[in-house]
Amino acid sequence: MYNDFLSKVRHLLVALIAMLAFAPSLLLAQGDASAGSRIFATNCSGCHGADGRGGERAPDIATDPNISSMADPDLAGFVRNGVAGAGMPAFGYLGDDGIRNVVAYLRQLQGRTGQVKVTGDKFAGRSLFHGEAGCAKCHMMHGEGGFMASDLSSYGSGAPVKRIRTAILDPATIVTPNSEVVEVANGAEVLRGVLRSEDNFKVIVQTEDGSFHRFAKSAVKVTYTGHTMMPADYKSRLSERQLNDIVSYLVLSASKIDPATAGNKHGEQ
Amino acid sequence: MSTQLWKSVLRSAACGMLAACGVASAIAQEKNQESGIVTTEMLRSTTLRQNWPSYNGDYTGRRYSSLTQVTPQNAGQLMVKWVFHSRNAGILEATPVVVDGVMYMTGSNDAYALDAVTGKVLWHHQRSVTQGLIDDASGHINRGVAILGHRLYMETDNAHLLCLDARSGSLLWDVAYAPGNKNYGATSAPLVVKDKVLVGTSGGDDGVRGFIAAFDATTGKEAWRFWTIPAPGEPGSETWPKGSAYQHGGGTTWMPGTYDPELNTIYWGTSNPSPDFDGSVREGDNLYTNCVLALDPDTGKLKWHFQFTPHDLNDFDATETPVLIDAALKGKKRKLLVQANRNGFLYVLDRETGAYLQATQFVKVQNWAKGIDANGRPIRTDLIPMEEGTRMCPSYAGGTNWYSPTYSEHMRMFYFISQEDCSVYKAKPEGFEEGHAYYSTGATHLPTELNRKFLNAYDLSTQKRVWSYEQVGDTRSFAGVMSTATGLVAFGNPADEFEIVDGRDGRSLWHFNTGQQVHASPMSYAVDGKQYFAIAAGSDLFTFGLPDSAVGIHTGKTGRRKPTK
Numbered sequence: 001m002y003n004d005f006l007s008k009v010r011h012l013l014v015a016l017i018a019m020l021a022f023a024p025s026l027l028l029a030q031g032d033a034s035a036g037s038r039i040f041a042t043n044c045s046g047c048h049g050a051d052g053r054g055g056e057r058a059p060d061i062a063t064d065p066n067i068s069s070m071a072d073p074d075l076a077g078f079v080r081n082g083v084a085g086a087g088m089p090a091f092g093y094l095g096d097d098g099i100r101n102v103v104a105y106l107r108q109l110q111g112r113t114g115q116v117k118v119t120g121d122k123f124a125g126r127s128l129f130h131g132e133a134g135c136a137k138c139h140m141m142h143g144e145g146g147f148m149a150s151d152l153s154s155y156g157s158g159a160p161v162k163r164i165r166t167a168i169l170d171p172a173t174i175v176t177p178n179s180e181v182v183e184v185a186n187g188a189e190v191l192r193g194v195l196r197s198e199d200n201f202k203v204i205v206q207t208e209d210g211s212f213h214r215f216a217k218s219a220v221k222v223t224y225t226g227h228t229m230m231p232a233d234y235k236s237r238l239s240e241r242q243l244n245d246i247v248s249y250l251v252l253s254a255s256k257i258d259p260a261t262a263g264n265k266h267g268e269q
Numbered sequence: 270m271s272t273q274l275w276k277s278v279l280r281s282a283a284c285g286m287l288a289a290c291g292v293a294s295a296i297a298q299e300k301n302q303e304s305g306i307v308t309t310e311m312l313r314s315t316t317l318r319q320n321w322p323s324y325n326g327d328y329t330g331r332r333y334s335s336l337t338q339v340t341p342q343n344a345g346q347l348m349v350k351w352v353f354h355s356r357n358a359g360i361l362e363a364t365p366v367v368v369d370g371v372m373y374m375t376g377s378n379d380a381y382a383l384d385a386v387t388g389k390v391l392w393h394h395q396r397s398v399t400q401g402l403i404d405d406a407s408g409h410i411n412r413g414v415a416i417l418g419h420r421l422y423m424e425t426d427n428a429h430l431l432c433l434d435a436r437s438g439s440l441l442w443d444v445a446y447a448p449g450n451k452n453y454g455a456t457s458a459p460l461v462v463k464d465k466v467l468v469g470t471s472g473g474d475d476g477v478r479g480f481i482a483a484f485d486a487t488t489g490k491e492a493w494r495f496w497t498i499p500a501p502g503e504p505g506s507e508t509w510p511k512g513s514a515y516q517h518g519g520g521t522t523w524m525p526g527t528y529d530p531e532l533n534t535i536y537w538g539t540s541n542p543s544p545d546f547d548g549s550v551r552e553g554d555n556l557y558t559n560c561v562l563a564l565d566p567d568t569g570k571l572k573w574h575f576q577f578t579p580h581d582l583n584d585f586d587a588t589e590t591p592v593l594i595d596a597a598l599k600g601k602k603r604k605l606l607v608q609a610n611r612n613g614f615l616y617v618l619d620r621e622t623g624a625y626l627q628a629t630q631f632v633k634v635q636n637w638a639k640g641i642d643a644n645g646r647p648i649r650t651d652l653i654p655m656e657e658g659t660r661m662c663p664s665y666a667g668g669t670n671w672y673s674p675t676y677s678e679h680m681r682m683f684y685f686i687s688q689e690d691c692s693v694y695k696a697k698p699e700g701f702e703e704g705h706a707y708y709s710t711g712a713t714h715l716p717t718e719l720n721r722k723f724l725n726a727y728d729l730s731t732q733k734r735v736w737s738y739e740q741v742g743d744t745r746s747f748a749g750v751m752s753t754a755t756g757l758v759a760f761g762n763p764a765d766e767f768e769i770v771d772g773r774d775g776r777s778l779w780h781f782n783t784g785q786q787v788h789a790s791p792m793s794y795a796v797d798g799k800q801y802f803a804i805a806a807g808s809d810l811f812t813f814g815l816p817d818s819a820v821g822i823h824t825g826k827t828g829r830r831k832p833t834k
Contacts, residue, residue, distance in 0.1 A: 066395050086356075140439040147419075147437035197389035204384050204391065210419065210436035211304040212371055212391055214384055 036105030052109040068110040111159035118248040125249025156250035171230035183223040307416040319795040324458035329593040330527035331676035332751040334793040338800035340755040344778040351388030353810040361805035363413035367794035377409040392438035399427040404706045406454020413458035424455035442489040460525040462566040469522025473540030476517035476707035493569030505556035519543035520558040524588040538588040546654040546696040547709030554579035573623030585612040609685045611667030632668040654694035662691035665712035673749030673790035680772040683727045738775040749790025761787030
């Protein structure tokens with residue numbers, strides 16, 4: 001309780017300082033994403049992560065389709081009022097402009113900023129994805145592909161090209177939750193797989209055959225590799241043209257997330 | 270690293286963690302060649318031990334677990350093992366499916382894979398609920414998944430069949446299977462039979478035309494569709510007035526059917542006709558509403574049907590589980606189908622022929638029928654819903670409902686929950702309109718009614734109720750029953766509790782307050798030599814087991830980490 005109180009005070013102070021520091025831009029901006037980025041860094045990233053993809057205390061709000069498909073006023077409502085019971089404080093004190101800016105920045109994180117220009121050949125990209133480049137060994141795209149990594153069917157929808165390129169060429173910068181490769185040693189035997197769940201007592205690892213393995217931490221030694229299963233060598237394996245083709249495939253054949261079908265995840269019925 | 274090595278690591282780790290190896294004598298290992306795979310052989314097995322691979326556990330629909338670790342002697346020591354909280358809209362009505370230590374659960378349009386020992390989420394398939402639905406569909410209810418191989422199937426609130434990769438939750442395909450009337454919804458768990466996935470719909474109070482549809486489990490291509498309301502000229506159409514009434518006739522299929530592999534027949538219950546309370550626009554018996562349908566699962570061809578409530582006027586859906594039991598009756602060993610029907614009677618049919626064998630009134634009070642004739646047809650009283658209201662019993666919630674019954678092979682007893690209640694049924698002609706329910710007025714509840722639930726033990730051979738356990742609490746619960754090979758009967762009671770009784774006499778052995786209404790049916794599974802019970806309540810799923818010490822498991826190390834400074 002006491003800690004909760006302290007953390008609330010801290011939130012409030014941080015928010016106040018942020019407001020004072022950026023007051024001019026708050027007043028002037030109309031959905032100013034760069035102003036929003038500063039608000040995000042001080043108010044949101046502590047729980048939702050710097051990239052909005054989830055952190056220790058709050059969920060992924062960048063790639064979760066249920067969040068990204070919400071209309072701006074709905075997102076603003078969550079910021080303004082918080083989510084009672086889920087630990088999300090109300091940020092009404094940011095003011096309408098502050099909230100608008102932070103939503104604008106969240107849209108950037110979600111990659112929903114409008115048009116994305118791609119220059120590659122999506123058909124060639126498709127062949128690479130499902131063939132030579134090996135993406136589909138782990139990733140699924142519209143029901144075809146593997147199961148160890150994320151489903152990319154809607155990943156490229158409106159996503160900035162730069163972000164997709166970085167994810168492919170420099171995967172070490174993006175270790176999304178529940179995707180880290182770990183090694184679990186029990187004596188001389190070592191099991192390698194992806195960490196799907198962890199608490200103080202247990203780890204659950206999924207191996208490449210799809211099965212899940214649960215271990216008491218006290219009985220094994222867990223080594224965290226700090227990287228995902230994503231190969232680190234696409235920089236040398238893919239030509240610039242091939243990379244463009246794959247990015248084009250991801251962007252141009254991405255399922256659109258239709259706000260009209262967006263649900264009210266926190267609604268009553 | 271070889272798969273061989275992984276497996277050996279897995280085994281030794283499991284033993285090291287729980288020190289359970291060798292203790293689990295009662296729980297036979299039924300590991301498949303490949304972990305996590307559901308085969309057609311597994312689905313056909315009627316012995317449920319560690320796995321519970323489909324909604325009712327097995328094809329018979331009897332919800333009987335062969336696990337023996339929890340007994341009448343030690344059930345009092347049961348304790349909560351973990352709780353899974355869903356943030357989905359609506360209340361959880363699913364029965365989880367468990368395969369090789371992984372539990373598959375749904376809430377609204379979302380699916381989850383959970384570690385069955387810890388409740389941790391292994392994956393979560395998110396799908397927004399559908400806006401603009403009406404009536405039952407707008408509650409976004411979902412009763413769970415079906416699995417075949419590595420593929421997981423579920424229905425969505427707007428009647429899509431989804432196929433997910435059971436290892437990741439990624440979507441493989443999505444088929445919208447109920448076009449043409451936006452009043453369709455879906456709430457059931459699908460049923461896998463051989464190489465097909467069978468689905469139904471909700472919307473029987475909303476003027477849809479019911480059907481059962483089968484899809485190729487691999488491709489999602491439609492294999493057959495059986496319309497529960499025949500089109501003009503088809504057999505059964507003579508039980509409807511001429512015109513378009515059949516297009517809005519109801520007869521939906523909102524619970525999974527059961528299946529007899531030997532007879533190659535599926536048994537599926539159908540809902541009330543639409544509109545519910547005004548029968549004047551649908552003169553006739555209204556086939557195939559309020560029926561159990563016996564269909565060929567390969568072709569969808571009708572083998573026989575039995576109608577419990579011809580020309581229903583009281584919302585007496587026949588969607589309660591048609592339980593398949595092989596037992597002696599009237600001196601002859603038979604293949605039976607037993608259903609405790611919403612109309613207040615318990616029916617026994619010959620499931621080979623569809624022949625009516627017997628019916629027993631199980632509610633204490635009913636006034637819609639004088640009895641059941643020699644052919645199984647009800648002899649109606651003069652009461653029908655009127656514009657000003659008619660008090661009739663059972664209530665519109667039924668003498669029982671979709672919550673599961675169970676047949677205990679150990680006790681040779683059929684257990685189910687009944688409800689004593691009456692409604693004031695009102696009828697008034699209304700036109701069908703898409704986007705609106707089609708009850709043609711409604712039913713109200715008088716505060717003066719008794720309104721009580723009972724857990725009943727029914728002996729098929731003597732046609733007698735052996736015992737009846739009166740329940741105290743809010744009767745808006747919708748909780749089912751299961752049984753085990755040690756004679757236990759587990760159920761959700763109307764006081765928000767999960768309870769276990771001795772099947773011999775109904776003596777209560779243990780209960781746990783979930784703090785929320787129970788609208789689901791229980792199941793049991795085992796992992797690493799340990800038996801669990803699971804039941805959803807409110808927006809949470811609870812699992813229970815005995816303390817490690819009670820089952821000879823000694824963990825040694827606590828697994829607790831030292832805090833770092």
